[in-house]
Amino acid sequence: MIGVPAQEADRFVPWVEDFFAGFGGDPDPAKQQAMIDSLTGIREYWVEALEQRRGEAEPRPGDLASHLLHSRIDDRPLTDAELLDMLTVLVLAGLDTTRGQLGYLFRHLATNPDDRQRLVYEPAVIPAAVEESLRYYTIIFGDGRKVTEDVEFHGCPLRKGDMVYGLVAAANRDPAAYDRPDEFVVDRKANPHLGFAGGPHRCLGAHLARKEMQIATEEWLRAVPEFRLGTHDPLQERGAGSMLSLISLPLVWDVTA
Amino acid sequence: MKLAVDAARCTGHGRCYAAAPDFLTYDDEGYVTARGQVVDVPDEHAAAVREAAASCPEQAIELTDD
Numbered sequence: 001m002i003g004v005p006a007q008e009a010d011r012f013v014p015w016v017e018d019f020f021a022g023f024g025g026d027p028d029p030a031k032q033q034a035m036i037d038s039l040t041g042i043r044e045y046w047v048e049a050l051e052q053r054r055g056e057a058e059p060r061p062g063d064l065a066s067h068l069l070h071s072r073i074d075d076r077p078l079t080d081a082e083l084l085d086m087l088t089v090l091v092l093a094g095l096d097t098t099r100g101q102l103g104y105l106f107r108h109l110a111t112n113p114d115d116r117q118r119l120v121y122e123p124a125v126i127p128a129a130v131e132e133s134l135r136y137y138t139i140i141f142g143d144g145r146k147v148t149e150d151v152e153f154h155g156c157p158l159r160k161g162d163m164v165y166g167l168v169a170a171a172n173r174d175p176a177a178y179d180r181p182d183e184f185v186v187d188r189k190a191n192p193h194l195g196f197a198g199g200p201h202r203c204l205g206a207h208l209a210r211k212e213m214q215i216a217t218e219e220w221l222r223a224v225p226e227f228r229l230g231t232h233d234p235l236q237e238r239g240a241g242s243m244l245s246l247i248s249l250p251l252v253w254d255v256t257a
Numbered sequence: 258m259k260l261a262v263d264a265a266r267c268t269g270h271g272r273c274y275a276a277a278p279d280f281l282t283y284d285d286e287g288y289v290t291a292r293g294q295v296v297d298v299p300d301e302h303a304a305a306v307r308e309a310a311a312s313c314p315e316q317a318i319e320l321t322d323d
Binding site for chain 1: 268269270272275276287290308311312313314315316
């Protein structure tokens with residue numbers, strides 16, 4: 001969807017895994033080195049991609065790097081450092097999160113056949129199911145913010161410069177905001193969840209992420225409408241920083257002729 | 258019914274125009290085009306617009322009955 005050939009996933013996915021294994025704070029020198037190497041790999045990929053596209057008269061259709069080369073902020077083009085930072089963050093912030101969120105949604109569908117069948121027979125409900133997965137399984141469960149002016153928040157005084165932590169996963173189960181907050185309602189209407197956070201720093205990739213999730217779910221269910229968990233082992237998650245992700249999700253399905 | 262979108266609160270989540278696609282639409286930057294405006298809502302779109310307002314994570318949409 002951003003102009004990177006699908007087969008490049010075999011290079012990007014290990015890079016992103018190595019990056020977050022080190023980014024989570026594992027002090028193991030090998031993991032720290034792998035993080036550095038993966039970051040270098042991603043940046044070199046984009047340096048080369050930008051070189052191939054530079055100087056072309058028109059942006060390549062459906063190619064984000066090419067479009068960014070033709071973009072302007074106010075009256076100037078983007079600098080090389082800005083281009084590289086944007087594309088690198090897109091890979092780091094975009095691959096692991098969307099994949100992680102899909103893991104929880106697919107696990108839900110594997111273990112809740114009623115919801116799965118609803119989406120198979122009524123694909124128009126898939127966007128609502130994607131939003132509900134972001135509410136119910138909020139993988140970016142919270143984030144820090146710095147207070148910019150003295151303020152009282154619901155009776156709690158906050159001082160300029162204080163750091164606060166917003167636990168959006170809890171807000172997403174707020175009984176004052178949601179009917180049946182602890183239930184996954186596959187076709188939930190009016191779902192103002194904070195799965196992409198809120199305010200001026202809300203997730204920039206939100207639209208891309210939800211579109212990717214909708215397409216992945218739609219295409220998967222078209223090809224594999226019936227599937228189940230391939231293990232009875234307890235769910236294993238990793239939760240470095242402020243993001244949850246399933247370590248693995250074995251799925252099985254029957255092949256019919 | 259009238260719909261008002263608070264430009265200071267709206268950050269472009271896009272949940273409103275997803276909920277009411279036949280009435281609300283978006284600009285090149287992904288913001289609802291009604292951002293910072295007050296618009297009349299025809300009766301046939303009222304239900305979808307109520308859902309749009311309730312879907313906004315920023316509580317940026319205010320509805321007032323005529």
